[in-house]
Amino acid sequence: MQYKSLENGFKVSVTSFGCMSLKSASTENDSLINTAINNGINLFDTADLYDKGDNEILLGKALKNKRKDVFISTKVGNRWRLDGSGWDWCPRKEYILTAVDESLRRLGTDYIDLYLLHGGTIDDPIDEIIEAFERLVDSGKIRSYGLSSIRPNVIREYVNRSNITAVMTQYSLLDRRPEEATLKLLQDNNIGVLARGTVASGLLAGKAAAPYVGLSEEQVTAIQNGLNTNIQSGSTAAETALRYVIDNPAITTAVVGIRTSQQLTDALTAANAAPLTDAQRSILASIWEGNIYAEHR
Numbered sequence: 001m002q003y004k005s006l007e008n009g010f011k012v013s014v015t016s017f018g019c020m021s022l023k024s025a026s027t028e029n030d031s032l033i034n035t036a037i038n039n040g041i042n043l044f045d046t047a048d049l050y051d052k053g054d055n056e057i058l059l060g061k062a063l064k065n066k067r068k069d070v071f072i073s074t075k076v077g078n079r080w081r082l083d084g085s086g087w088d089w090c091p092r093k094e095y096i097l098t099a100v101d102e103s104l105r106r107l108g109t110d111y112i113d114l115y116l117l118h119g120g121t122i123d124d125p126i127d128e129i130i131e132a133f134e135r136l137v138d139s140g141k142i143r144s145y146g147l148s149s150i151r152p153n154v155i156r157e158y159v160n161r162s163n164i165t166a167v168m169t170q171y172s173l174l175d176r177r178p179e180e181a182t183l184k185l186l187q188d189n190n191i192g193v194l195a196r197g198t199v200a201s202g203l204l205a206g207k208a209a210a211p212y213v214g215l216s217e218e219q220v221t222a223i224q225n226g227l228n229t230n231i232q233s234g235s236t237a238a239e240t241a242l243r244y245v246i247d248n249p250a251i252t253t254a255v256v257g258i259r260t261s262q263q264l265t266d267a268l269t270a271a272n273a274a275p276l277t278d279a280q281r282s283i284l285a286s287i288w289e290g291n292i293y294a295e296h297r
Contacts, residue, residue, distance in 0.1 A: 001013050001014075001039065001040025001041070001268075001271055001272060002014045002246075002271055002272070004192075004251075004252045004253065005252075006144070006165055006166060006192040006252060007165055007190045007191065007192065008143065008144045008165045010043075010071055010113065010114075010144075010165075011042075012042065012043045012071060012192075012252055012253050013040055013041045013042050013043060013253060013271060014246045014252075014253055014254065014271050015041060015242065015246070015253060015254050015255075015256050015267040015268070015270060015271040016041060016042075016043035016044065016045060016073075016194070016253045016254070016255050016256070017032075017033065017036050017041050017043065017044045017045065017255075017256070017258050017264075017267075018045050018196065018255045018256055018257040018258060019044055019045060019046045019050070019055055019058075019059050019258075020045075020046070020047070020050050020055065020257055021257050021258070021259035022055060022058060022059075022258075022259060023051070023259075024051065024054045024055075024057070024058050026259075028260075028261075029058055029062055030062050032258060032259075032261065032264055033059075033062040033063070034062075035261075035264060036258070036264060036267075036268075037066055037069065037070065039268050040268075040271070041267070041268070041271075042069065042070050042071055043070070043071045043072075043073060043194075043253055043255075044059055044063065044070055044071070044072055044073070045073040045074070045168075045194070045196075045255050046059050046072070046073070046074045046075075046107075047074055047075035047076075047078075047116075047118055048074060048075065048076055048078070048099060048102065048103050048106075048118075049075065049078045049080070049087060049118060052080055052084065053080075053102070053103075053106050056074060056103055056106035056107050057106045057107075059072070059107065060106060060107035060108035060109065061108065063107075063108075063109075064108060067109055071113040071114065072107060072109065072112055072113050072114070073112075073113065073114040073115075073116060073168075073194070074103050074107065074112055074114075074115065074116070075115075075116040075117070075118035075148055076095075076096055076099045076100065076103070076115060076116070076117065076118055077089060077090060077091050077096070077117050077118040077119055077120070078090070078118050078119065079095060079099070089119065089121075091117065091119075091120065091121075091124040091125065091128075091129050092125070092128065093125075093128045093129065093131060093132040096129065096132040096133070096136075097132055097135065097136070100112070100115065100136055100141050100142065101141075104141065110140075110141075111140060111141060111142065111143060112141065112142045112143070113142075113143045113144065114142075114143070114144050114145070114146060114165065114166060115133065115136065115142040115144070115145045115146075116145065116146050116147055116148045116166075116168055117129060117133075117145075117146070117147040117148065117149075118147075118148050119147075119148065119149065120147055120149050120151065120154045120158075121151070121154065122151070122153050122154055122157065122296070124154075126157055126158070126161060126162075127161070130158075130161060130162045133145040133162070134163070144165035144166070145162075145163075145164060145165065146158075146164040146165050146166040146167055146168070146191075146192075147164060147167055147168070148167070148168035148169070148194075148196075149167060149168075149169060150169055150170050150177070150293075150296075151293075151295075151296035152181040152182050152293055152296060152297050153296050153297060154296065155167055155169070155182050155185070155186070156185065159185060159186070159189050159191065164191060165191065165192060166191060166192035166193065166194055166252065167182070167186055167191060167192070167193055167194070168193075168194040168195075168196055168255065169182065169193065169194075169195065169196070170195075170196055170197040170213075171183075171193075171195040171196075171197065171198065171245055171248075171251070172195075172197055172198050172199065172200045172204060172241060172244075172245060173200070173204055173223065173227060173241050173244050173245075173284060173287070174200040174203060174204060174212055174213070174215065174220065174223060175197060175200060175212070175213050175291065176285075176290035176291055177213075177290075177291050177292055177293045178193075178195075179248075179290060180290065180291075180292045180293070181292065181293050181297070183248065183250035183251075184250065186250055187249065187250040192252035192253075193250050193251050193252050194252060194253055194255050195245050195251050195253070195254045195255060196255045196257075198241065198242055198245045198254040198255070198256060199238050199241050199242065199256070199266075200212055200241075203220060203224065204224070204227060204237055204238060204241035205236075205237060205238035205241070205266065206237060206238070209221040209224055213291065214291060214294075215291070219288075222287075222288070223287055223288050224237075226284075226287030226288070227240065227241060227284070227287065230280075230283055230284055230287070232273070232276070232280065235269075235273065236266065236269075238266040238270070239266055239269050239270040239273060240284070242254055242256070242266065242267070242270035242271075243270055243273055243275065243276050244276065244281060244284050244285075246270065246271070246275075247275050247276045247281055248281075254267075254270075
């Protein structure tokens with residue numbers, strides 16, 4: 001397993017375990033998580049929003065006797081309605097300061113390694129949010145904080161105004177918007193990047209073409225064909241797509257959504273593969289010109 005360091009000293013595996021797709025009723029969860037840990041994955045990402053908090057519960061139970069060996073990332077900011085009909089955005093200090101206690105209870109731990117604001121807009125009370133996170137760091141309930149966002153204008157505000165350790169953002173060969181707008185900014189400020197959506201909902205792992213982030217089905221097909229033509233020897237499309245993300249120097253870890261043993265195998269194989277050379281990565285980048293953010297710039 002290869003590792004990269006966050007500014008706070010965390011040494012994080014280059015692929016990490018996205019828990020969102022795990023379901024409480026599954027009997028495979030513990031096996032998948034144990035196999036991941038045994039093979040060097042040490043960051044597990046969840047959120048209080050996922051499965052109405054049950055995702056945090058199942059992760060906490062699976063990690064009960066391994067807590068000191070792993071890092072947990074969870075998220076806050078979306079509050080479920082009491083009737084369970086949906087959720088509302090609630091970026092208020094009072095909510096963040098109370099929601100953390102519920103996440104700690106569900107996870108069965110007394111600290112969270114990385115606490116992420118789960119979204120955010122430019123109109124949020126940003127200083128108030130930062131104050132809440134700083135208070136949680138001071139209290140020891142969290143070790144560091146950041147945000148999960150695909151909005152460059154929001155990301156810039158937190159870079160300029162806070163002590164964020166990391167940003168989670170969507171990034172893949174099919175969604176290269178961060179290359180144009182945010183990755184250099186974060187790298188220049190020593191802020192880690194947790195890349196999600198790295199195989200683009202399976203479109204870079206063998207799934208049939210479909211429209212994706214402004215790309216037509218025909219455009220996605222062309223990019224898939226380009227990837228398949230340039231799969232590294234002994235590799236798969238998913239593994240090559242993951243290496244494209246991992247080997248960007250701004251990226252700390254690729255958060256791979258894992259629900260099946262094949263998805264875990266892809267994550268582990270990619271993490272242990274030789275890095276792409278500059279020439280190999282340039283060939284993949286040349287498959288298409290990339291895209292840019294149209295909004296929230």
